[in-house]
Amino acid sequence: MLSLIVFLPLAAAVALVAVPTSAGRRVFVWSWIAITAADFALVVAAWIGYDAGTGLAYEQNLRWIPSAGVGYHIGLDGLSLPLVAMTALLFLACAVYSLPNTQRIKSFVLLFLFLQTVSLGLFTALDLILFFVYFDLSIVGMYFVIAGWGHGNARQSALKFFLYTFIGSLALLLGFIGLYLAAEPHTFDIVELARANPLAGSGSYGALVLLAIGVGLAVKTPTVPFHTWLPPAHTDAPAAGSAILAGVLLKMGTYGFVRIAMPLLPDTWRHYAVVIVIIGVVSVLYSALVALAQEDFKRMVAYTSVSHMGYIVLAVGAAGILAGSDAQARSLAVTGAVTQMVSHGLLTAALFLLAGIFYDRRRTYDMGAYSGLAGPAPVFAGTTALVAFASFGLPGFSGFIAEFQIFTGSLASATVATALALLGILITAGLFLRVLHRVFLGELQVPDAPGAASGFTDLRPSEATAILPLLGLAIVIGVLPRFLLEVIEPASTTLIGLVSR
Template sequence: MLTLAILVPLLGAFALLFLPNASEQTTRRIAIGVAAVPLVLLLIVWARFDTGAGAAAFQQVATVPWIPSLGVAWRVGIDGIALAISAMSAVLFLAAIAWPAETKQRARAYYAWFLFLEAVSLGVFMALDLLLFYVFFDLSLVGMYFLIGRWGHDDAPRAALKFFVYTFAGSLAILLAILGLSLGSGSLTFDMRELIARQPLAGMDVRSALVLLGFVFGFGIKTPLFPLHTWLPPAHVNAPGPVSAILAGVLLKMGVYGLIRIPFSMMSATFARYALPLGILAVISILWGSLVALGQQDLKRRIAYTSVNHMGYAVLGVAAAGAVAGSDAGRLLALTGAVVEMVAHGLITGALFLITAVFWQRAREYDMDAYGGLAQVAPRLTAAATVAAFASLGLPGLAGFVAEFQIFAGTFASYPWLAAIGLLGILITAALFLQMLQRLFFGAMPARWADFADLRVRELVPLGALLLLVVAIGVYPHELLAVIDSATATLVRSR
């Protein structure tokens, strides 16, 4: 079933390229139908998922030999962490594809690249083979490069090039680290389950530190962590809104997910030794991202920098979970919070970037000073932006609060002073989102926006679905937490 979730959008992408003389509307409907298949399959997997204490760490495992001489195979499987992030990604891809985008008379190629990117993104989260993981990880750069470069605006080609070169450099560091980890396991293997069990490089201080550095550098670029984040703002500003939603909501999660799946799980002793420096870097990212976001006049740049801030929360949770200090209960809380943060951030920031698409499609303008008073003519847009903004700043009753509360409660058990400093980021985030709402929707409205169109049905449905999930997780997080806890408890107990 997991293999189908990857292959269906991949085959759909190739089918769209050879679809003769299809209208843009027909192409969009086909793409929506194909994108719905992985979500349906993952919901079935979710319904069958065993969250019991005696459940296998990875479920729905499928293995097909690929390169037997290297021990490489098509290995896919899922635990609670991968299932939660994969399901969120499938929802977000469906919403982004359903969004009425400007395809520049190249609808088939636009939706084909989206489906291709969905296939390889799900592959990253479901792969149980390190080399297969790396292949999917690299291919995600290709899909995003073309979506930004061909359908972006202003300086999109240059932004796409910077994104690709910067993140590809990180992926090369990951490749070297993968080779070092696999070769250090005794007999060569790329099976993630074997590597988790063997814990290679334990006791090899210099070698294990260099391998960990390679992973942190590569995944830190993807996350992005300060100071490896400079590719992010131009990529977001010049990308179409739905593409930015996927970039922030799905691709950034590959960085934090990679940290959990590989060095955290396979190098637990080395990770624990360097957890504090990673936590300090995470707190710097939290504060830097929020402060720089507060200073942005450009709506999209402001939201882009909040991703640096929010992914800092997730990495802080991972660092606290990997620390030697603290209790098992605190580490479990921190790691669960980090995963919930990835899910919540994907839905919330995905919604925020779809909202920015409304501004660009209506007015071709991201400068917040150009707007004001839009609540008078666009009440539905105002309500959607308000819910997304309050969720992002961590208001109780919404998904962001569930994640951040667990992260900081868990971090207090390991690094109380880091948690205390990191809390300042929430205060700054609240200020920047409240200021954004004030400047866009309240106060005096310039006369030229008197005919600013409110959300249409085709925009309201995908955006409303994302925000409904944000509210549902905030009000009743039990179903999500049960799935995630089944995996995080196993990882914490094994340390």
């Protein structure tokens, strides 16, 4: 079943290659929606059938390159299942959002179906080389999305994105090879490596392996100072591309920390956990302050995305500090980190789809060019306000559940850092409230049509159908989080047991 979930989009893409472009735009878009809806339904069925207390489920382990210790090993647990579900939902939302798209729609659909398989494959991979293959292919797919359908300096931004993240992936591969060489017998299998703990007491060798893996994952996350590729990539990407880049691809970095770095390098992770915490706090505060200075709505959201990733890095770092904390607190920090991955994916994807509406209507993200939009577009204004409130952690939304767990779990072992990170919430709240006041209140102003009430239309059906369910799920998680937490918590406890060895 799990292989079907992963490869259904790719198989559909191969079938659609044979359909001539002359078949019409609607054939490709509606096929895309049907495929992503079917895949999401399969993920929901997998969630219903998953028993949180059993660890890995839907596991498959086949020989692939046995002479090199590489296998097709996949499975789901409480760390990966929420991200697989979020990924399937976001690709479905992007398919619906793209209904009006007319620009080279066949190629656009094929690329997104390819990206969906790559993304689902990475979150299910239990072999380091399989993980790396998906990691690299995601870079290729997103490069073509930005370069082919972006605007502004799209090709330059796509190239910068590709070079940064590809160099990061090479560092990641070096770290994987370091793990492989340390294991006896040599293997790239994540489960076997976690069980063997081959780098226990390895000193400087383990530090170099963690450095290589950490740099590769930090570039993808991204953390400060490896974040500079992200704002231009987001600003120039199409709305659906930005939603997938922020909602899914960035999680590949943070997921790598909890799936690979922490359980496979527990000694080294504990030794350098304070460094991880510092990087997380710097990312939170620096990116929030830079976001506050932005006039471009999409670029502002990109910087807040880096800030929110910093909370996850803070949590996983704090989970490695044994002094001053207990296992329950460390497990709570990891649970909060995974919940934040899901929450950020839903909310930031919604924000980027909303940002796309600015460009679709008036070809600019400049917030100074708009005001009073709550009049002609009340649903758009209300939805943006709710997503903004959710993004800075207001109670009743998923962001509050995630950040509350992160701060509660991190406070004992990283007290000063956690207190400083709290300022990030204040800054984020201030910048979003400033945006809502400038763009949606006051007298109506839209570019090239000052005072024209008809100059900015409200959410279209395809836009509302794509965005509102993401907001709705964020509210469900904020009010009734148990269905999500009961899946994540046992896996977090297991992870903390591995880190504490």
